[in-house]
Amino acid sequence: MTITDNGRQGAQRAAGSARRRPPWHRRYRGGLITTASILVVLAFWEVTGRQMNPIFSSYPSAVIRKFGVQVKSGLLPEALLDSLQPLLLGFCVAALxxxxxxxxxxxxxxxxxxxxxxxxxxYAMPLVALIPLFMLWFGLGFTVKVVIVVVMTVFPIVINTRAGVRAVPRSLTEVGTSFMASEFAIMRKIILPATVPHIMTGLRLGIGRAVIAIVIAEFFTAIGGLGGQIILAGQRFDTAGLFVPVTVLMVLGVGLTRLVGWLETKVAPWGRPADTDRD
Structure with a gap:
């Protein structure tokens, strides 16, 4: 092979790589649209919120000022820590x-x-109805919050994992059986890898329910946490102060869901949909 042939093949590979890589405006189009959508909503909220009675509504600039006050006083970080501890522990227990x-x-x-x-x-039953019973069994402290998060989070994980196992082609397990593989080996080397994308979907659904569960638990116990701050702000008719923990919970839920999605790309890259060419 001559130097000219090598150069020609290198140029062809570079051209093919350039064709496969989408332009920047397509790669970042989703993020730009999301940012523009958020800015439009915030601008509309700012304009309309200033024209309403502050008892009934607020607006982003007032919420940001209240956010700074709560951060400087240490109230918001303490409440966030009080909510994160039972939320993450309960979610991990539900996954296990x-x-x-x-x-x-x-x-x-x-x-x-x-x-x-x-x-x-x-999964079908309104588990909120059991919270008073959990409070009788586990009290009003840390333990009851963990229990509520576990109970409200575990069922989506179980259902999605079961669906993933049932979606494994029967031919794959039959191949393992024909090669005299043990049941443990079939589960570990065939079923589990094929089920990982469904498991990660269940975890994404579960983290959203875990955030809802911790707020409900704190509404009932009214002891600390972001849910307790929402109750206290509502009792004081402090609308801007009420929106601060609500916004933090929203950002927390979105961030944790994105984190689980990122972990899915690392744990099971084969389960990621090929949507780069989607319009």
């Missing part, structure tokens, strides 16, 4: 319970027959 249970009931009919009805009932 939900993923194995979902694998079991998705793989084995006996386990599905024994536990599937409880999973379906738990």
């Amino acid at each position: 319970i939900g993923i194995p249970v979902g694998l079991l009931i998705g793989r084995y009919r006996v386990a599905d027959a024994a536990l599937g009805v409880y999973v379906t009932a738990g």
